[in-house]
Amino acid sequence: TLPVVPVAPSTEGTEHARPGGQSGLDARQVSAWFGEHRVLEDVSLTMRAGEVTALIGPSGCGKSTFLRILNRMHELVPSASMAGEVLLDGHDLYDARRRLTDARAAVGMVFQKPNPFPTMSIYDNVLSGRKLTGQRLSRDAKDDLVEECLTKAGLWTEVVHRLRDTGGALSGGQQQRLCIARSLAVRPKVLLMDEPCSALDPTSTNRIEQTIRDLVHEVTIVIVTHNMQQAQRVSDRCAFFLAEDKRPGGIVEEGPTDRVFGAPVDPRTADYVEGRF
Ligand code: ADP
Ligand code: MG
Numbered sequence: 001t002l003p004v005v006p007v008a009p010s011t012e013g014t015e016h017a018r019p020g021g022q023s024g025l026d027a028r029q030v031s032a033w034f035g036e037h038r039v040l041e042d043v044s045l046t047m048r049a050g051e052v053t054a055l056i057g058p059s060g061c062g063k064s065t066f067l068r069i070l071n072r073m074h075e076l077v078p079s080a081s082m083a084g085e086v087l088l089d090g091h092d093l094y095d096a097r098r099r100l101t102d103a104r105a106a107v108g109m110v111f112q113k114p115n116p117f118p119t120m121s122i123y124d125n126v127l128s129g130r131k132l133t134g135q136r137l138s139r140d141a142k143d144d145l146v147e148e149c150l151t152k153a154g155l156w157t158e159v160v161h162r163l164r165d166t167g168g169a170l171s172g173g174q175q176q177r178l179c180i181a182r183s184l185a186v187r188p189k190v191l192l193m194d195e196p197c198s199a200l201d202p203t204s205t206n207r208i209e210q211t212i213r214d215l216v217h218e219v220t221i222v223i224v225t226h227n228m229q230q231a232q233r234v235s236d237r238c239a240f241f242l243a244e245d246k247r248p249g250g251i252v253e254e255g256p257t258d259r260v261f262g263a264p265v266d267p268r269t270a271d272y273v274e275g276r277f
Contacts, residue, residue, distance in 0.1 A: 023089045024049040024220045025070060025107075025190055030084035031248070032065050032074060039065050041248035042084070045239050047190070049089075052212060052221040054231040054257065057241030058277065062249030063224045066241070067192045070222065071107035072100060088189060105132040108183035108219075112195040114175035116182065118168030122159050125167045125178055126150060129186045145185055153181035154211045173204025180211060184219070191215065193223040197230065209234050228273055232261055240269045 025047040032040040040062040047053040055063045068074040069082055072093065086093040093103050108129075116125045126146045130137070137145065146163070150156040155177040159170070167178055176196060183191055193212070197205040212221055212234050225231050231238055238261070239254035253260060253269045264270040271277055 024051070025222070026085075026087040026090075027066070027070065028085040028087070030066065030069055030082060030086065032062065032069060032082045033080065034077065035079045038248040039243070040069075040082075041250050043241075043249075043251055045251060045254060047220060047222050048237070049189075049220045050216060051236040052216050052223060052234050054235035054238045055222065055224045055241060056226070056228070056231050056238060057249070057252075057272065058243075059226075060249075061241040061243040063241050064194055065249075067109070067194050067222065067224060070190070070192055071109055072103045073109065101132050101134075105129075105186050106188055107190045107192060108186060108188035110176070110179050110183055110191065110193045110196050112198045114172055114179050114199065116167030116170070116175050116178045119166050121164050122150075122167055122170070122178060123163040126181045126185050129182050132186055146181075149181040149184040150178075152184055152211070152215060153177040154207050154214075155181060171204070173200050173207060176200060176204065176208060177211065180208075180215075184215075188219060190220040190222065193221065195224050195226065198226065205230070228261070228275070232257055240264075240266075240272060242268060242272075 027043060027045045027047075030040060030043045031038060043066060045053070055066065057063055065074060070086060074080050074082055088106055092098070093107070117128060120128065123146055126149050127142060147156060150159060155174060158174060159165075167175060170178060180191075197208050200208065209230065212223065215221065223234065235257045237255065238257040240252045240260065241249050242252045243249035253264060253266045260269065261273050264273060
């Protein structure tokens with residue numbers, strides 16, 4: 001069997017966190033541009049292992065850009081540039097000696113619109129990210145990995161008898177859970193989720209939220225959501241992003257989710273979480 005991703009301990013005691021050392025993702029004074037247009041300014045945020053961090057804020061304030069910087073997808077856009085640092089378990093994600101594929105393998109991403117390979121089998125979809133690892137698996141190891149990842153994504157019992165069906169034959173919610181399974185198969189340290197439930201019905205959303213809470217014990221999770229109830233249900237900490245008056249986006253306030261929602265310090269946070277803009 002394959003080794004399980006070690007659970008890195010977290011620094012602060014919140015309800016779901018583990019006590020102890022320091023690990024997770026650390027963004028330090030991150031700025032981002034598209035051409036001359038600066039879209040993020042000096043964003044610093046610690047996303048602790050063992051916790052779900054939610055990024056909230058209005059459209060266009062740079063949440064997706066920030067997420068893409070966390071797994072080096074931002075640099076794929078020709079006009080894009082960034083400044084600042086991203087540390088993963090204390091190591092620079094942008095270290096020139098670090099291969100891009102290593103960074104991508106360590107930090108997985110799930111998007112708003114489920115995007116399994118539609119004509120590829122469910123089984124092969126789960127394994128499709130493994131080429132990032134450059135590691136070959138035996139047939140038995142593949143079978144085990146597919147079962148393990150589909151189980152963790154909450155999809156196994158629904159697809160166990162149809163693993164050769166195509167990804168495109170699944171419902172939207174099942175496709176999203178397949179995408180989560182595909183990400184897990186690479187054994188990432190961090191899973192980034194950009195509005196993963198925005199295209200899904202309430203039942204599928206519930207399933208994904210449960211999956212997120214189950215997974216956080218082995219993978220650090222950062223989720224962008226516009227759903228304030230969802231942020232409160234799934235996240236331990238929350239960061240409120242805002243871009244005012246054509247200014248670049250930044251974090252207005254961050255902290256334990258209960259505190260950010262229950263006793264926001266900044267009046268703009270209060271206005272946002274209470275639905276006033
Ligand atoms: P959010 O996810 O919070 O809605 P985004 O990160 O998508 O915000 O966008 C932040 C800003 O960056 C917006 O002004 C958006 O228009 C701009 N932007 C996003 N992607 C690109 C791109 N590929 N090229 C140019 N500008 C972009
Ligand atoms: Mg976005």
